[in-house]
Amino acid sequence: MSTARPKARHRRRTAVRAGVVVLAATALAACSSTGPATTDRTGIIIGRAMDVNSLDISRSLCDTCQIYNSAVYETVVRATPDGELEPLLAESWEANEDSTQFTFTLDPDAVFADGSPVEAKDVAWSWLRVQNLQGLPSYFMQGITGVEATDDRTVVVTSAAPNSAFLNITSASYMGVVNSDLAAENGATADADAASTDTAEQWFLENSAGSGQYVLDSYSEGSEIVLSANDSYWGEEPNFSSVTIKEVTDASAQLQQLQQGDIDLAMQISFDALDQIEGDSSLTTDVVPSYNFLYLALSPGVAGGEALQDVRVRDAIRMGIDYDSVIDATLAGNGERQSTGIPNGFEGSDDLPIPDFDPEGAKALLAEAGYPDGLTLDATYPTFSAYGVSSNTEMQSIQQSLAQIGVTLNLAPVDFSTWGEQIDSTGYPVTAIYFAPDHPDTVQYFQYFSLIDGSVWAGRARMPVNPEENSLVAAALAQSGDERTATYTELGQLMYDDAIILPIVNPKYILASSAELEGNNYDITRNLDLTRLTFAD
Known part of the structure; x- marks a missing residue:
């Protein structure tokens, strides 16, 4: 692929080349006299609200999952901080001219944690399992008609149609390679009926089966994930003897534990606490x-969402949100408005409309739609703190905004597990959640948010597929350069017009840690790249 320098949004950000977006943001710190969270300085403790839905890599989809998956499993390629793809399990790869066939040659030195070799059959099995489990990450395999191990080191993937994004997709942490023999012995299968016959999810809560720098030591739901260094790791030695991801749900508690030295790194610090951190020489x-964003999602097809079937009502809700007030309330102004489900800076986002607060226009639309006196909607959402934003603060601010146009939101916060169980079954007419990128290509946002076949939110919203969006995604995956950018922009406009996904804020991100920790970072596929973290000498 050719490389094109983008417009800079920040001195640390670069968005590069067709189909690849990069954010290289690394904070390096000097030594300090503060007491360590771990007395031997060989293990690291990370504090965050854990949104784990599964430790089975082929079923998982969450921010914490990205960290866990990339620590324990490895992908065939990885996206570097400068936006290139580099070898990981594969030493080389190639695509045919029309991007319908992809060939990966594995590194002969790669081994799993149990010492067995990573073979092509493991790659094929892992990717077919992602596809056949029909879980949340299955959309990464859309359009793939064949994955074959042609010998011990060669994997050939066939796509029904051109798929110029597939190489980037393989860098997503959910595409990590599993030790197929070990997993199969414990109930996992990649067969076509895996969605109904695979019984390994419980096993994965206590075991890992990867080739990464770490192995699962223990998991306590709502408490912590503990990883131990993989003594058989085939690459560079891990920087830590152990990694603990500790459940610290509240941003203020994360700050307190960071100040006390109970954790080494806090991932969801509030901007209200920034002055305290900057004034502390130990931090x-x-x-x-x-590229993260928080969004309101409207589901016209679920019970209670009947009024939302009129797009004018959905447009009115978008116009009735005072975005600046919400951003001030949640992030002390440290965020940006965003058009639709494509984050600012990703290919295709530049020329999309940015929503404005227009209460009078919103009232007029509601009146046209038959709701001159307003309406009431139930809004159920998980309680979380993500990217410095409290979901309760966010939703209370949105509730206050919409009250000005006559829309009453009945807020119902629930725990994450309850939300996860219901969102794909009965659904919610209005909800709020967040999203972080999984790989460097914009196509992920259409596969997840648009009204195309297999889209997660088309299903959740119970909305019919839009044939035009289907056709444009297929066209984009056969294009490159300016032509593809234009198609992505056209798709982004259609998503905006659908008014199903209403981004509230694209937040800035606080990298906060002990001053003894170097290399704190925001990573586009791993969320937090543990390989870049070290304790200062």
């Missing part, structure tokens, strides 16, 4: 842009 912090 280090940096504020960087991100």
Whole structure:
């Protein structure tokens, strides 16, 4: 692929080349006299609200999952901080001219944690399992008609139609390679009926089966994930003897534990606490842009969402949100408005409309739609703190905004597990959640948010597929350069017009850690790249 330099949004951000977006944001700190969270300085403790839905890599989809998956499993390629793909399990790869066939040659030195070799059959099995489990990550395999191990080191993937994004997709942490023999012995299968016959999810809560720098030591739901260094790791030695991801749900609690030395790194610090951190010589912090965003999702097809079937009502809700007030309330102004489900800076986002607060226009639309006196909607959402944003603060601010146009939101916060169980079954007419990128290509946002076949939110919203969007995604995957950018922009406009996904804020991100920790970072596929973290000498 050719490389094109983008417009800079921040001195640390670069968005590069067709189909690849990069954010390299690394904070390096000097040594300090603060007491360590771990007395031997060989293990690291990370504090965050854990949103784990599964430790089975082929079923998982969450921010914490990205960290866990990339620590324990490895992908065939990885996206580097400068936006290139580099070898990981594969030493080489190639695509045919029309991007319908992809060939990967594995590194002969790669081994799993049990010492067995990583073979082509493991790659094929892992990717077919992602596809056949029909879980949340299955959309990464859309359009793939064949994955074959042609010998011990060669994997050939066939796509029904051109798929110029597939190489980037393989860098997503959910595409990590599993030890197929070990997993199969414990109930896992990649067969076509895996969605009904695979019984391994419980086993994965206590065991890992990867080739990464770490192995699962223990998992306590709502408490912590503990990883131990993989003594058989075939690459560079891990920087830590152990990694603990500790459940610290509240941003203020994360700050307190960071100040006390109970954790080494806090991932969801509030901007209200920034002055305290910057005034503490034992800590280090940096504020960087991100590609994360928080959004309101409207589901016209679920019970209670009947009024939302009129797009004028959905448009009115978008116009009735005072975005600046919400951003001030949640992030002290440290965020940006975003058009639709494509984050600012990703290919295709530049020329999309940015929503404005227009209460009078919103009232007029509601009246046209038959709701001159307003309406009431139930809004159920998980309680979380993500990217410095409290979901309760966010939703209370949105509730206050919409009250000005006559829309009453009945707020119902629930725990994450309850939300996860219901969102894909009965659904919610209105909800709020967040998203971080999984790989460097914009196509992920259409596969997840648009009204195309297999889209996660087309299913959740119970909305019919839009044939035009289907056709444009197929066209984009056969294109490159400016032509593809234009198609992605056209798709982004259609998503905006659908008014199903209403982004509230694209937040800046606080990198906060002990001053003894170097290399704190925001990573586009791993969320937090543990390989870049070290304790200062």
